[in-house]
Amino acid sequence: MANSHPRKVTVVGAGLMGHALALVFALGGHRVRLTDRSGAILAEATSLIEAAAATLAEAGEIDSSWSPSRLAEAVTLHEDLGDALLEADLVIEAITERVDAKTALFEQLDRLAPPAAIIASNTSNLDVFPLIPRRRWKRALITHWYTPPYLVDLVDVVPTEETDPAVTEEVTGMLEAMGKVPVVFPRFVTGYVANRLQEAIALEVFRLLDEGIVTAREIDLSVIHGLALRMPIVGVMGKADFTGLGLIRQNMANATYQPPKVTGRSRTLDAIVEQGADGVRTGGGFYDWSESTPADLFRERDSRLLSLKRALRQIRPMVPR
Numbered sequence: 452m453a454n455s456h457p458r459k460v461t462v463v464g465a466g467l468m469g470h471a472l473a474l475v476f477a478l479g480g481h482r483v484r485l486t487d488r489s490g491a492i493l494a495e496a497t498s499l500i501e502a503a504a505a506t507l508a509e510a511g512e513i514d515s516s517w518s519p520s521r522l523a524e525a526v527t528l529h530e531d532l533g534d535a536l537l538e539a540d541l542v543i544e545a546i547t548e549r550v551d552a553k554t555a556l557f558e559q560l561d562r563l564a565p566p567a568a569i570i571a572s573n574t575s576n577l578d579v580f581p582l583i584p585r586r587r588w589k590r591a592l593i594t595h596w597y598t599p600p601y602l603v604d605l606v607d608v609v610p611t612e613e614t615d616p617a618v619t620e621e622v623t624g625m626l627e628a629m630g631k632v633p634v635v636f637p638r639f640v641t642g643y644v645a646n647r648l649q650e651a652i653a654l655e656v657f658r659l660l661d662e663g664i665v666t667a668r669e670i671d672l673s674v675i676h677g678l679a680l681r682m683p684i685v686g687v688m689g690k691a692d693f694t695g696l697g698l699i700r701q702n703m704a705n706a707t708y709q710p711p712k713v714t715g716r717s718r719t720l721d722a723i724v725e726q727g728a729d730g731v732r733t734g735g736g737f738y739d740w741s742e743s744t745p746a747d748l749f750r751e752r753d754s755r756l757l758s759l760k761r762a763l764r765q766i767r768p769m770v771p772r
């Protein structure tokens with residue numbers, strides 16, 4: 452996983468994404484400076500980074516030399532933004548998804564980051580380009596990761612209208628050297644591909660639940676044993692080729708399927724959330740998770756994901772160039 456050309460990477464925002472991104476870049480051989488405006492969140496990052504590294508080491512994904520002291524050397528914590536940005540080659544913006552917060556930060560980055568630094572935003576749904584001072588556009592872009600980024604390899608990459616193609620190439624090269632899978636978009640598209648598909652699935656799932664057609668478990672059985680089984684091997688477009696495009700075209704022409712209306716609500720979801728259930732973190736949601744602690748459940752999920760990734764590396768997806 453090591454990169455032949457280590458860079459100085461500053462990660463701004465040490466929350467759910469930021470601490471994990473700091474780990475990804477450190478494991479990729481880069482020097483990372485991590486900062487957050489909250490001292491408490493910054494202080495918590497160390498144990499979260501160590502726990503994630505331990506999960507990867509247990510699964511044999513990284514070697515055991517990634518001790519807490521090596522991690523602390525690779526990821527240094529900085530309360531002061533100017534200090535964190537010292538000599539940065541690449542700045543990863545991973546702060547709160549709010550226009551006012553991001554606007555204020557980009558102004559600070561413009562003042563404090565070296566002129567040659569590349570600015571990469573992890574924005575989920577906000578088109579951040581209008582918030583970035585124009586003179587930085589040549590060296591700015593979006594790199595949108597998925598959580599946890601040390602397990603999920605996809606990274607959506609979106610250049611601004613003015614991004615130097617060499618910058619996009621440099622960043623995608625860095626990502627690929629870390630074993631990541633960048634997908635480059637020509638312009639900002641809300642939800643990119645993966646989140647858009649996830650949104651479409653969510654709309655359909657909540658319609659099925661609200662109409663009382665199936666249970667949550669039946670949805671998951673249908674996904675795990677049907678829909679999802681082929682996806683890691685042939686994706687969605689490859690599956691269409693295997694099905695036969697004539698049939699896909701005929702199904703489309705039959706137009707028997709009507710997508711759900713977007714109402715912004717689900718009766719089922721409202722009822723569960725109003726009972727105080729939030730899912731794994733509260734011991735229950737669609738399922739009862741109360742027999743284990745959230746930390747154990749996340750660890751167990753991650754270890755199974757790592758087993759699946761290992762298996763997929765052997766099986767190899769069928770996605771021709």
Ligand SMILES: NC(=O)c1ccc[n+]([C@@H]2O[C@H](COP(=O)([O-])OP(=O)(O)OC[C@H]3O[C@@H](n4cnc5c(N)ncnc54)[C@H](O)[C@@H]3O)[C@@H](O)[C@H]2O)c1
Nearest residue numbers: 464466467468487488489492545546547548573574575598
């Ligand atoms: N959570 C996800 O699954 C996910 C996935 C992809 C992208 N994202 C995006 O990544 C970004 C961060 O999301 P998150 O889930 O890590 O959020 P989070 O709330 O866990 O962390 C955000 C952190 O930013 C810090 N912060 C806010 N303003 C700051 C500033 N001016 N300077 C320094 N630190 C500041 C906060 O203290 C907080 O610790 C958002 O844009 C989000 O949309 C999140």
